[in-house]
Amino acid sequence: MTTSTYQLRCRECGKTFDNQPRSVCECFSPLEVTYDYDSLKKNVSRELFASRAENIWRYRELLPLPPGFTPSLPVGFTPLVSAPRLGEKIGSRGLHIKNDAVCLPTLSFKDRVVAVALANARGFGFETVACSSTGNLANAVAAQAARDGFKAWVFIPADLEPAKILGTHVFGAEVVRINGSYDHVNRLCSQIADEHNWGFVNVNLRPYYAEGSKTVGYEIAEQLGWRLPDNVVVPMAGGSLITKIKKAFDELILLGLVEPKQVRFFGAQASGCSPISTAIKQYSSEIEPQRPKTIARSLAIGNPADGHYAIKAITKSGGWSEDISDPEVVNSIQLLAQTEGIFTETAGGVTVGVARKLIQQDRILPDETTVLCITGNGLKTTDVLADKFQADKPIAAKLSEFEAYLAAKNTDLPAAVA
Amino acid sequence: MSITVQIPSALRRLTGGAPHLTCEAANLHELFAALDGKFPDLKSHLRDEAGEVRRFLNIYVNEEDIRFLGGASYAFQEGDEVLLVPSIAGGRDR
Numbered sequence: 001m002t003t004s005t006y007q008l009r010c011r012e013c014g015k016t017f018d019n020q021p022r023s024v025c026e027c028f029s030p031l032e033v034t035y036d037y038d039s040l041k042k043n044v045s046r047e048l049f050a051s052r053a054e055n056i057w058r059y060r061e062l063l064p065l066p067p068g069f070t071p072s073l074p075v076g077f078t079p080l081v082s083a084p085r086l087g088e089k090i091g092s093r094g095l096h097i098k099n100d101a102v103c104l105p106t107l108s109f110k111d112r113v114v115a116v117a118l119a120n121a122r123g124f125g126f127e128t129v130a131c132s133s134t135g136n137l138a139n140a141v142a143a144q145a146a147r148d149g150f151k152a153w154v155f156i157p158a159d160l161e162p163a164k165i166l167g168t169h170v171f172g173a174e175v176v177r178i179n180g181s182y183d184h185v186n187r188l189c190s191q192i193a194d195e196h197n198w199g200f201v202n203v204n205l206r207p208y209y210a211e212g213s214k215t216v217g218y219e220i221a222e223q224l225g226w227r228l229p230d231n232v233v234v235p236m237a238g239g240s241l242i243t244k245i246k247k248a249f250d251e252l253i254l255l256g257l258v259e260p261k262q263v264r265f266f267g268a269q270a271s272g273c274s275p276i277s278t279a280i281k282q283y284s285s286e287i288e289p290q291r292p293k294t295i296a297r298s299l300a301i302g303n304p305a306d307g308h309y310a311i312k313a314i315t316k317s318g319g320w321s322e323d324i325s326d327p328e329v330v331n332s333i334q335l336l337a338q339t340e341g342i343f344t345e346t347a348g349g350v351t352v353g354v355a356r357k358l359i360q361q362d363r364i365l366p367d368e369t370t371v372l373c374i375t376g377n378g379l380k381t382t383d384v385l386a387d388k389f390q391a392d393k394p395i396a397a398k399l400s401e402f403e404a405y406l407a408a409k410n411t412d413l414p415a416a417v418a
Numbered sequence: 419m420s421i422t423v424q425i426p427s428a429l430r431r432l433t434g435g436a437p438h439l440t441c442e443a444a445n446l447h448e449l450f451a452a453l454d455g456k457f458p459d460l461k462s463h464l465r466d467e468a469g470e471v472r473r474f475l476n477i478y479v480n481e482e483d484i485r486f487l488g489g490a491s492y493a494f495q496e497g498d499e500v501l502l503v504p505s506i507a508g509g510r511d512r
Contacts, residue, residue: 012474024428024504028463028474180481187478190503194427286473289485303483305505308473 005036006064008207011309019064021124021199023206030305031207033064041255046226049218056112056215062251063116063215064208066123072147075115076215078103080223080371085339090356094369096229097336098220100376101344106143106167107377108136108345109216109241114144116212117201126199127151132189133202134182134237134298135164136376141201142173153198155185160297163380181292183303202238210306213241217248220371221258228252228261230368233355235347235375236267236276236321237299239310245373246313265314266364267321268354270294270329270346276307277321285311295326295384296346298376320363324353330384332356336374343378351375419444421498423453428504432459446477446490449500464502474505 012029087095145152272294292300332353
């Protein structure tokens with residue numbers, strides 16, 4: 001596989017580094033991957049990307065992939081679907097869903113970042129990969145480590161959803177449950193990464209890992225016919241995804257692959273853990289950490305590593321950020337499922353509920369093209385819906401019993417529903 | 419007040435390789451003063467030009483973010499363990 005030329009650069013002081021497993025500059029600021037866009041310009045085109053298989057590797061020139069890397073999984077290229085029924089309910093005629101609830105192999109957008117991180121873990125010679133996770137990343141690391149022959153260590157808050165814990169164990173990963181929030185887990189992992197020579201996907205491999213999120217942006221643009229939407233609504237945990245979708249759009253403009261356009265970025269959080277939306281609503285550029293208390297556990301990061309950059313990306317774009325309560329999260333999960341047949345996890349409920357709120361606030365207008373990023377699958381967080389549906393008493397396998405059941409149902413329910 | 423400060427590996431080259439040190443400090447201001455005295459090269463990595471704690475540096479006391487304990491006004495207790503951690507950690511030189 002051919003590779004692009006890329007290196008690490010400090011986001012604050014600009015100092016550059018050769019490729020290495022490292023995420024902070026000597027000035028303590030984060031590093032990110034930067035590319036030689038002049039040479040890329042000559043080597044990429046819409047036609048080139050479109051001629052390749054439908055997965056994230058079709059954008060390989062725009063990703064940090066070490067020489068000789070061969071992908072082992074068709075990750076990404078999830079559906080972008082128009083969402084007229086949901087749009088009718090929440091007041092948008094140009095609504096689209098980017099559906100990473102069906103991203104392969106583990107049904108969340110984290111498969112994208114892990115695919116790129118493990119490519120680099122292999123390139124740097126690591127035999128063990130690791131992560132701190134609120135769940136989806138744990139699943140993705142465990143599965144792809146199994147597929148690629150790495151040992152995996154996964155560190156999670158002890159109270160994570162059972163499905164996410166089971167969905168990590170099943171792949172044979174070592175799962176370490178930590179008493180505390182994700183922020184405690186993350187702090188511990190930074191200390192472990194100091195002592196053990198492991199490829200921590202979101203610690204020492206973070207600059208490479210984070211680039212995988214750009215593929216969401218490339219796909220949205222390509223699936224809209226190589227044009228950019230007016231608005232994107234993105235759930236925020238650590239705040240990285242929203243900045244990387246912005247980077248993807250900026251790169252496509254720079255490379256002449258789409259017409260320049262000012263896309264507005266909107267960040268979605270749960271009110272019980274909303275350090276980024278709170279900062280934005282207070283017109284602050286700094287994060288005040290919070291102690292998370294929300295059912296949206298995949299977004300429960302009280303001290304978001306990329307919070308500062310998420311604020312910058314959102315405010316510079318002319319966007320905004322909002323948060324919603326836990327009951328609204330559950331209602332929004334059901335609303336998306338019942339209008340578009342998409343079952344998302346709590347983070348997706350946050351995105352849908354916040355989009356509705358932003359439309360009510362006239363921050364998103366009805367005729368604009370708006371993409372909601374659904375990043376995870378509802379089957380992983382069924383616990384939040386447990387008391388929402390009551391199983392009826394079973395009936396005998398007799399037509400007469402069914403007719404009686406139906407008659408009773410028609411009496412119970414309003415005519416419009418029956 | 420005698421407290422222990424853990425130094426992340428990324429900064430140990432500025433502390434002569436020392437992974438931790440014990441010092442006397444009543445609060446964050448005094449801790450920085452003690453560190454400045456002992457490791458002058460460390461100063462610019464911990465605070466910006468205005469003297470504020472750097473945006474990407476997190477400080478923990480006994481595993482709790484110091485900002486939840488009152489930040490600069492927190493009074494250290496005897497035996498406190500202080501951690502200096504980059505907000506996006508990692509950087510083991512290989």
